Amino acid sequence: MSLPAELSGVFTHKQKSYQMVLIIALLQEMSQTNQREVSLENVKERFLASLQGREEQRKLVDKPINNIPRWADVKMAEITQIINTPISALNNILEVNPQQQTIGFIERLYSTWDQEVLSELYGHAEQELEQYYQRQASDFTIRGALLNVLTKYPEARREPLKNNSLGMYVRQQIPTGIRGYSFIHDDSNLKVKASVGNGVWAAVPWIAIMDRRITESTQNGEYIVYLFAEDMSAVYLTLAQGVTEPKKSGKLEAYKYLRNKVQEIRTMIPLEDLQKDEEIYLTSDGLGADYQVSTVAYYKYNRDNLPTEEQLAADLENLVDNYKQYVHMILQSKDGQENSTMAEAQPHMPNLSTSERLTAVKAYIRQRGFSFPDRLVDNFYLSLKTKPFVILAGVSGTGKTKLVQLFAEAIGATSENGQYTLIPVRPDWSDPSDLIGYKDLSDRFRPGPLTDVLVKASELANRDKPFFVCLDEMNLARVEHYFSDMLSILETQKRREDRIVTDELIRPSSLASEEDRSKYGRLHIPDNVYLIGTVNMDETTHPFSKKVLDRANTIEFNEIKLDEYPSLSTNEVTSHQAPNDFLRSNYLQLVDAYHGATIPTIENTTSELVRINGILESIHSHVGFRIRDAICFYLIYNEQAGLLTNDEAFDFQLLQKILPRIQGSNRSVKRVLLQLLEIALGKRLSKGELEDDASELWSNVAKTIESAKYRHSAQKIVYMLRRLDEDGFTSYWLS
Template sequence: MSSIIPGQPEFLHQEVSKESGKTSENNTVDLHSLFTQVMSNYLSAKNQPFANNPTANLIRNKFRQEIYKTGFITSNKFVVTGSPGQGNWASVPWIGIFNKSITTSATKGVYIVYLFSSDCKSVYLTLNQGCTELKSTLGKNKAVEIMRKVAGQIAAAVDSRGFLAGDNIDLKDPRELPYLYERGTIFYKEYKKGEIPPNDVLLSDLKKMVDIYDEYVIKTQEDNTLMENNDKKSNENNGEIKMSIKDIVDYIHKYISAKGFSYEDSLIKNFYLSLKSKPFVILAGTSGTGKTKLVKLFADCIGAEYKLVPVRPDWSDSSDLFGHLDLNGRFIEGALIRFIKDASKNTDKPYILCLDEMNLARVEYYFSDFLSIMETRRFENGVIVSDPLVNENVYGASEAYLEFGKLGFPENLYIIGTVNMDETTFPFSRKVLDRANTIEFSYVDLVPGESSLEEVSALADIDNDFLKSEYILLSHCDDRDYIIKICTELQKINEILKIAEAHVGYRIRDEICFYMLNNKKYNLLHEDEAFDYEILQKVLPRIQGSNSTLKDMLIEMFKYCAGDYTGLSGSDTYEQMQNYINNNQCKYKRSASKIAFMVRRFEEDGFTSYWL
């Protein structure tokens, strides 16, 4: 079988020069010295601090730079990632090359990866499969069975170009993750320490492996049986491969990090799940923590239309949002109505509206009508519709009614409010809090991440299905057993909340269920972590006051989230709780930490609330 595949871009077939380390564009590429450095230095580096270690930085950055210089691996098509570990040294460091149409993550999909053995005596160039998500979903044995099946299908369908087939590599580490790396191998070639070939051979081998990868991509477009392990959908119109939801969310995090903003990976997943569950999210925190920037970069990455609207302190009713008649009977457009109208005409594309410093005015005054209309959303023939946003009497005799009169809440409109909680702003009513996920920004990492050095392009063709709500009523949820499981836990929480008459109602129950179902469907967060976020974002923000029963209720909530802290040393309840968190595995650690903070405020001030 020829290594030249019809229809591939011409640069994929450029010849590697026999002059060591040069492509036909005369870009000097030196992989030989990088492999030699890692194999000589990695084991001793593992005895040194991980942060800013030169060997770790070499794996993360230098390999990516050299591989992009080849000319046949380009940043518009591939993501190159090196991993010496995540906060701690990995036993098996690797450098992955991911085709964006297949995957951008080592957790799933098919990709090229260099794997170093744990004793650093070998490095393997492999075509491999992500194993983490399969293992977490199906278990180790079933994951291995499926990976071997997929590897056999690919090996039978794609020319090996001289590489060995099968899972016979030996990473010299019996632990689970290296074992799964071995079992996921489709094709491979081994390079031994002290016998690393010159750069022209390394580049030639890499080029052949890229040809294999591209042939695999083309064949998967024609035969979806090769994609059993990848959870991708075929675009029926043009045969392109779409990224999975998890891959898109992972890529968004990579894109934002590349812009120099370091957010936790789980925060981006949480933000996505919050928007997916309901198109209204509040981002709270002190000024300068990157709330507005997160919204802008998220929108940029997925190609959404974006509008930033600074809230004015004098806004007092919905006319500031939608419009009003002046003294001459002319309709004066509000700050949002034109953007909402545009969204209603382009429903395939997400429209993201950021209300900046949302609580400079009283939210329940100017936003109350909007919140009420949001609750009228419903499915009609698969489309989400709502009641009209503006009463027709507002337009008077003006022609504006012809343009805006029947305008509802479009299914592709997503509203994010950023808020600062200080003496210059207004608190939220429960009406507002009940209708949003409130995500608090309390941690800022001022040191740029390593990925901020990487060029990461925005995604294209992310349509509204990515963010569109799948559930509006609990009856829309098809996983009945899972709903009962979540509601049973919420019932336990509600019994505790009743101590202080702070129990939640059906709206919060439904929206937590939607969040948890979306998380289960797309496998973004561990179930306990997802439920922890929902306690933190949907339950705790509603709690405030000075009644003595409030402290009793918070203590019981802490026991539910973390455990029985009583009996530990400490000068007060807060200190006991904090000692428990520091020394024990808490099921819902984020919520437990917030509850401890709220208890401290109560003990110091006789009053408490969720907000800083």
């Protein structure tokens, strides 16, 4: 028999032997007690005894932590720190009861297994442990091989290629060494080949693992390959495609095919823990550039910070497992056995550039009878990519909610497939339970409308699909009251392997039943959920605090063109399912983006913000690192997509991130607005006179802003000055 799915890959990601030793110790204790939950202390004793036993027999064994020289010197008190690591790594199948000090398999899983499953798991753990130590005893290691190439290749390239010792090592010894790993050796279909060039040294040497049933050459098909950066600063373990055959139809067509295939494969297999983006960098031209386009997913290893041998082997095994799944699907398809429902569940995602996809989005919106300025759609996209929380403000009836719905529909997210959800906010919402959920009188958790979306978006099959939540009339209730938990959790975003996650939204300890804890206890805000609030700013609504404004881009709908008419075109514009990478943020902190071509953008933007912050300090409205980072990310994403000019992009950020913070009735506020207007116009003003009477600015707005550097911001500032002159008070929301 084969192990259940939850156990089949249980040792894929391992740093040391501890996971296998823990499972063996647990199963031994369970066989003695015939109980699912057993004494954690007894398991620790067995765990330590196993490692001490290997040491006494002079067998290979992982060294203890904290510089303890021998397992014989490890005390039981120190085992807790050691054993917590494998317990945490196996938390998808194990659970610990801290009150009872017991450990066991999760009950809902254990209840579906019989004794045969436990026996097979025991044998599997012992076999994995033995293979692990065999690899430890071998002279060959992946780490040693990669380091050898990374350090010696630059010097070797200065020598003739023929009979070069490093060249022969790469072509002969590395493939032989990799074949020795059980997950390669045990599959007769896998072929290992390496190259440093043909006649002359390759700029990008490689080591490939191919399944003979779909390809025996790196010129076509799909395979696993280690690709070394030309400067030998890093090596990438990738799932990639052959580029030689596709390029015979022309480079443009080849790149289009390869990019399309990348998106297709990403929807077919999990590729968990791997990076799935276009950040791989090998070389600026030639085959290296082709390899970059053809890469589906990858691990990156920097030469100066190579992981341990255990981690490198675990990463390769994980990618081999994914590759086998892909090959299985391809062979099924060739045999005509592919299930049509699978094809529906994995929709084709055309490989479009960002600008091409946004052009399609705009065409879709126009055909549905709505007209928004092109720059508004671009701005909306960039705002979502910068931070997955956007506020759309404006008078009623300007199409705020419709923009969200149609934008979502245009990239395949509809209410029918559950990827678009409209949540009307009620005036009586006073705490997060209205949105997230609550416990009823029977102590069962009743999820709120947002929680249902988060659960669906977190499902494995949906992780690469964007989910949109539109909070309609968001400020009918006080946002800080019902949305406070979400605002705080959004600030805990962190990168975990290839995904962005947050802290838990609902504490498991607050849930009474095992079913609720299983479904909601580890729920976080996944990186494929985008929150958009629509607001009307009038006397019936609540204003926003700086806490809210700091965390969102606020886009105003003020330019209304009533003489825009629906398109009469009969050409049907269909929606195109977009992968989540289209919208997902690439950066969480400025350090993530501060490299290469982005450095000038970051430094120029920050310089302008420093100038603006100096003005804002006088009224205590200056901004912090959160806003600086968000504005820099917005401008970087804009440059990468080629949507707006740098001035247009900064204009939107000045308008949306800086000006909403300004309000007041005193002369200091007016002085600040005039200084900001000078920046927006790109010229000096007679501020002394204008502080007394600014009517010459707003009496002819078009003339005032006709050559402005930041046109939208200049116009808004003029309106704010007018309100200050006429009403004695101004804010961003009064216009």
